[in-house]
Amino acid sequence: MKRICVGILAHVDAGKTTCVESMLYNAGNIRKMGRVDHQDTFLDYDQQERDRGITIYSKEAKYKWNDSEIYILDTPGHVDFSSEMERVLSVLDLAIVLINGQDGVQSHTQTIWKCLEHYKVPTLIFINKMDISYQAREELMEDLITKIHSNCIDYLDSQKDEKLALVNENMLNEYLEEGKISLESIQSSIYKRECFPCFFGSALKNEGIIELMDALCELSLPKVYPDEFGARIFKISSDEKNNRLVHVKITGGTLSAKQKLSEEEKIDQIRIYSGRQFTMVDTAEAGMVCALKGLNGFEAGQGLGFEKDMSKPLLNAYMNYELLLPEGVDALQMMRY
Structure with a gap:
């Protein structure tokens, strides 16, 4: 297919x-x-x-x-x-x-x-x-x-x-x-x-x-993917229980639930989303788009496996802003809000 x-x-x-x-x-x-x-x-x-x-x-x-x-x-x-x-x-x-x-x-x-x-x-x-x-x-x-x-x-x-x-x-x-x-x-x-x-x-x-x-x-042309594992992260989100989700497209090989991506990072679940609903799968294959639960150290634009990180984005924000806190307010405490 x-x-x-x-x-x-x-x-x-x-x-x-x-x-x-x-x-x-x-x-x-x-x-x-x-x-x-x-x-x-x-x-x-x-x-x-x-x-x-x-x-x-x-x-x-x-x-x-x-x-x-x-x-x-x-x-x-x-x-x-x-x-x-x-x-x-x-x-x-x-x-x-x-x-x-x-x-x-x-x-x-x-x-x-x-x-x-x-x-x-x-x-x-x-x-x-x-x-x-x-x-x-x-x-x-x-x-x-x-x-x-x-x-x-x-x-x-x-x-x-x-x-x-x-x-x-x-x-x-x-x-x-x-x-x-x-x-x-x-x-x-x-x-x-x-x-x-x-x-x-x-x-x-x-x-x-x-x-x-x-x-x-x-x-659309059928795509041939390599056997070696690769994936690209395009979004970070949170589910209704505030679990962090890393959204990826698999660009080569396969990815399995409970698989370790590093010494500290292991995939807890692989979810296939359609709207707010999802189904859990044990394995994601090349060409699939899925969300990974359990990863904390990755960000949008990063590559996994053989994929390299994205280069600098083409578009920049139209405006930059700075939050000026009142004198004596702890910036670290304000981060929680």
């Missing part, structure tokens, strides 16, 4: 969480689609997120579709939480960038795109909210071609092969000889970041989502 780790990225209010909600509904993981404005979505379960109607923390969900195992990561869209989004990029096999069909490409969309270029993440594009957009598909495609990349291609357009033929010389020759472009050639060009298939729909009305889910499985 092919395992695919997918990130959903967008400018705030493009509909990322609703898109994931629709995917999980179609896959049979949830019986009813929640809504951000109703404060009942599957992934935005933190009270601050529900109160404000935004995603603050990256979240994981897992579903199966077309013989593929999908690990989907919903990321914050607000610029203030960009560092949380960037940490996820290092573990993705594929990204889906959402564009609000009402607004088109926005400034933060371009920032996200630069990050995807930096981390070399293959990318699909979903233009959302087409049910309420006043812009035509052609206008939105022109916006993408102008502001994002000249090889953004409407993948469900009947003329798509003609446009794909212009991506590189090999695809042009293939089109001239065969009259069409093979799936293998399209997959290869996507993973080289030479072309970016685009899809249209409305996540809220579950329109175009099944086509996106099908394309996600069809266009």
Whole structure:
């Protein structure tokens, strides 16, 4: 079974969480689609997120579709939480960038795109909210071609092969000889970041989502992982009992519960999360995304096994701040608050 780790990225209010909600509904993981404005979505379960109607923390969900195992990561869209989004990029096999069909490409969309270029993440594009957009598909495609990349291609357009033929010389020759472009050639060009298939729909009305889910499985390349153990940490969180959790993607070999990662650090549990719910497993294999309980000395961005630590983040905070305490107040005591 092919395992695919997918990130959903967008400018705030493009509909990322609703898109994931629709995917999980179609896959049979949830019986009813929640809504951000109703404060009942599957992934935005933190009270601050529900109160404000935004995603603050990256979240994981897992579903199966077309013989593929999908690990989907919903990321914050607000610029203030960009560092949380960037940490996820290092573990993705594929990204889906959402564009609000009402607004088109926005400034933060371009920032996200630069990050995807930096981390070399293959990318699909979903233009959302087409049910309420006043812009035509052609206008939105022109916006993408102008502001994002000249090889953004409407993948469900009947003329798509003609446009794909212009991506590189090999695809042009293939089109001239065969009259069409093979799936293998399209997959290869996507993973080289030479072309970016685009899809249209409305996540809220579950329109175009099944086509996106099908394309996600069809266009992703099967990944071959090494036998040697490796993993990358992309998030640190706490569960409801305040247990520290280290979220990783396994990039090689296997990892077992009760396994020691150092003299001081031993894995207590391996959890596969989907929203706030999780299942415990004895072993995690390459390609899986999981949370490890029992580790205290690791931080986001670190590599385990053969993986090296991440380099300096591309994005920095817009503002720095300093807490000035009244004279005579012990800073160490204040840390607890």
